[in-house]
Each structure stands twice: as C-alpha cells, then as structure tokens.
Amino acid sequence: MLKYKRVLLKLSGETLSGGNTGKFDEASTLNVARQVKSAVEQGLQVGIVIGGGNFWRGRSSERMDRSKADEIGMMATVMNCQYAAAVFRMVGLDSVIMTPFPVGTFTEVYSKEAMISYLNAGKIVFFAGGTGHPYFSTDTGAALRALQMEADAILLAKNIDGVYDKDPNQYPDAIRFEKMTLSDVIAKGLKVMDMTAAQLCLENKMPMEVFFFGEENAILAAAEGRQKGTSILAE
Numbered sequence: 001m002l003k004y005k006r007v008l009l010k011l012s013g014e015t016l017s018g019g020n021t022g023k024f025d026e027a028s029t030l031n032v033a034r035q036v037k038s039a040v041e042q043g044l045q046v047g048i049v050i051g052g053g054n055f056w057r058g059r060s061s062e063r064m065d066r067s068k069a070d071e072i073g074m075m076a077t078v079m080n081c082q083y084a085a086a087v088f089r090m091v092g093l094d095s096v097i098m099t100p101f102p103v104g105t106f107t108e109v110y111s112k113e114a115m116i117s118y119l120n121a122g123k124i125v126f127f128a129g130g131t132g133h134p135y136f137s138t139d140t141g142a143a144l145r146a147l148q149m150e151a152d153a154i155l156l157a158k159n160i161d162g163v164y165d166k167d168p169n170q171y172p173d174a175i176r177f178e179k180m181t182l183s184d185v186i187a188k189g190l191k192v193m194d195m196t197a198a199q200l201c202l203e204n205k206m207p208m209e210v211f212f213f214g215e216e217n218a219i220l221a222a223a224e225g226r227q228k229g230t231s232i233l234a235e
Contacts, residue, residue, distance in 0.1 A: 003225035013054035052076030100132030
C-alpha cells in the first residue's frame with residue numbers, strides 16, 4: 001500500500017548514463033522507467049527532477065563566470081529530461097517536460113495549473129532547467145517543485161542506502177540513520193541535499209525518503225515506506 005500518493009522523485013544524471021560520463025545508457029534509463037511505471041500502476045503521481053552531473057556541473061570550471069556555468073548546467077538537465085521522457089514513452093508512460101524558461105517547442109513553460117492537471121491525468125511531469133536562475137542547485141529546484149506540486153514527500157534516489165553519520169566508504173563503523181529530522185540534517189551539516197534545499201523543506205514541512213536506487217523496485221518500495229534507507233521527518 002502506498003504511503004504517499006504524490007511524490008517528487010530526485011534522480012542524479014548518472015542514473016541515466018550507466019556510469020559513462022557524457023553518454024546516455026538506454027538499459028539504465030529503461031530500468032528507471034520500468035520502476036516508475038510499477039509505482040504509477042499502483043496509483044502514484046510522480047514529478048521528476050534529474051541532475052545534470054553526467055554532462056556538466058555548475059562548478060565544473062573554476063575560471064568561468066558562475067552564472068554562465070550554471071546556465072550550461074540547466075541545459076544539461078533539459079537534455080537529460082528530453083532523453084528520459086522519450087524512454088519513458090517507450091514503456092507507455094505519457095510524459096511532459098516543463099521548464100522555467102522557453103526551449104522552443106521542445107518543452108512547456110512551467111505553469112502550476114497545467115502541472116497539477118497533468119499529474120491528475122496520470123502523466124509523468126519532468127521538471128527541467130532547475131529554478132531557471134544561477135546559484136541554485138537541482139536540489140533546490142527539486143524542493144521548490146515538490147512544494148509547488150503539493151507533493152507528500154521527496155524521494156531521493158542515491159547510490160548509497162540512506163544517510164550515515166560519516167562516509168561509510170571510508171569508515172567501516174559508520175552508522176546509518178533509519179529515521180531523523182530535517183533539523184538534524186541541517187544541524188549536523190549532513191550532505192543529504194544542499195542546505196538551501198534542506199532549509200526550504202524544513203520551513204515548509206516537506207519530508208523525504210532517502211534510498212538506494214540499485215534495489216529492485218526501489219522507487220515503489222520508497223513510495224510505500226518499506227525501503228532500506230532513511231526517512232527524514234519534516235521537523
């Protein structure tokens with residue numbers, strides 16, 4: 001049974017690349033699409049934000065003007081969403097891409113009314129282009145869109161099974177938190193998402209589920225609240 005009815009799914013760009021920087025991997029993206037489809041078939045409404053790190057990050061160049069670097073990163077997320085939406089359609093998921101700025105006829109300019117209508121019709125809504133402004137990460141974009149879509153929670157897909165008190169790859173005695181609060185995340189400076197996004201979620205009481213994407217049907221498990229990961233309470 002679903003714990004949440006409407007979620008914002010935050011994926012990294014690497015999820016689409018199969019570990020190959022600068023490339024798309026159809027098998028990896030089909031895995032994402034099939035996982036989302038299994039959740040949608042249970043009645044879940046899904047909005048998706050995808051990072052652009054498989055192509056470019058805003059701080060990829062220390063010499064480039066930050067605003068311009070971030071603009072390149074925004075366009076990388078548009079490419080990722082274009083590709084993912086095309087693959088999602090291959091498995092029968094009707095998908096719409098919305099951006100905070102015009103991208104010709106490739107995307108729709110964001111509108112809350114249209115977005116809610118799409119979600120209620122069972123369509124997947126991809127939010128590309130971040131917030132449309134430099135100095136804000138896709139984490140912050142995900143938090144913003146989650147609030148605007150009136151999501152029940154943010155599902156944070158990671159390459160690790162939850163939030164730890166320290167890096168488990170470096171410290172064998174690292175402890176995984178099963179539950180914690182957003183206040184804990186901010187106070188401890190844990191790198192779940194950037195602090196701007198975490199603060200936005202805290203102020204607006206948006207909970208999160210952090211889970212390992214590599215498990216079978218991990219997205220559905222997270223939406224049902226039965227994943228092995230960390231539940232972050234909005235307090």
